Amino acid sequence: MTMTTKRRLITDSFKVMKKTRRVQREKRPPTPPQKEEENNTVTQQDEELRQLKQFDLEWKYGPCTGISRLQRWERAQLHGLNPPQEIRELLMRTNNDPQFTSR
Template sequence: MYAKNKTITSSFKKVKQSTSYVKTPSEKRHSPQPSSSNAEENEMKMLKDFDLNWEYGPSMGISRLERWNRAEKHGLNPAPEVKQLLITHAEDERYTQCLWNDYKNIM
């Protein structure tokens, strides 16, 4: 059926792939720019990490800032960046309330 030294792929035409890719001018114009949503994602990740760090005690029933202050009071040295973020976004519940806040109404 197949001749010696032939593989199933040897019947397909070989096409050399280019090793470099150069963006066209239209692609350069439409390349994504860093956005504020990326900064917000980083901030939310920092707050989530704070919520999930049990070193600072339980987080249910108190705001993130109250938890941060409690941890500071007990000498646990929470990240000052978290406090600054909480103060900066004091009116936004996504920032002020812990990750578990939405689950308190389930129980």
Template sequence: MGRKRLVTDSYPVVKRREGPAGHSKGELAPELEKGIQPLNVDEVELELLRQFDLAWQYGPCTGITRLQRWHRAEQMGLKPPPEVRQVLQTHLGDPRFQFSLWHHYPL
């Protein structure tokens, strides 16, 4: 009978060569490493709020502000992160912080 056929038997073997300038896949090119800037405080806070928007355990986030969603989750005993409330309280007038990711999309 012989050897059992594998799916990979029907595809040719392709050898990959090294990328440009001799760096491997997992490394950044030296010219790109210089261009990476550390995140400023606003970007870190906005990322925290985006993660809060994507966390389904605090309920839906469309049609209400992030602060309203935070209060609703707290009233329901869902224990939303206190850091989110602190960020929202410090940026009360800024729509970038108050409205969720989905604010600009029609319902």
């Protein structure tokens, strides 16, 4: 007695999908260089933001979650941690810009 059983393949259980072709995207031309005047203003703002981010990373001034940068500076001053005065001046000068006041 020989039993003949039909051999099951994995493709019997799953739908066969055709591969789709990937569309080649066109390469974008390089962006033109900015004018020198624009670079100077952006550079100053970038430098100020870099200073604030450095202040955010300083653990000696306490945790920075849940409060604004100015509140954190004032709390550090209250506890005698001597945060940089330049940071407070920068925060006071840019207090209406949310990019500067919070992380």
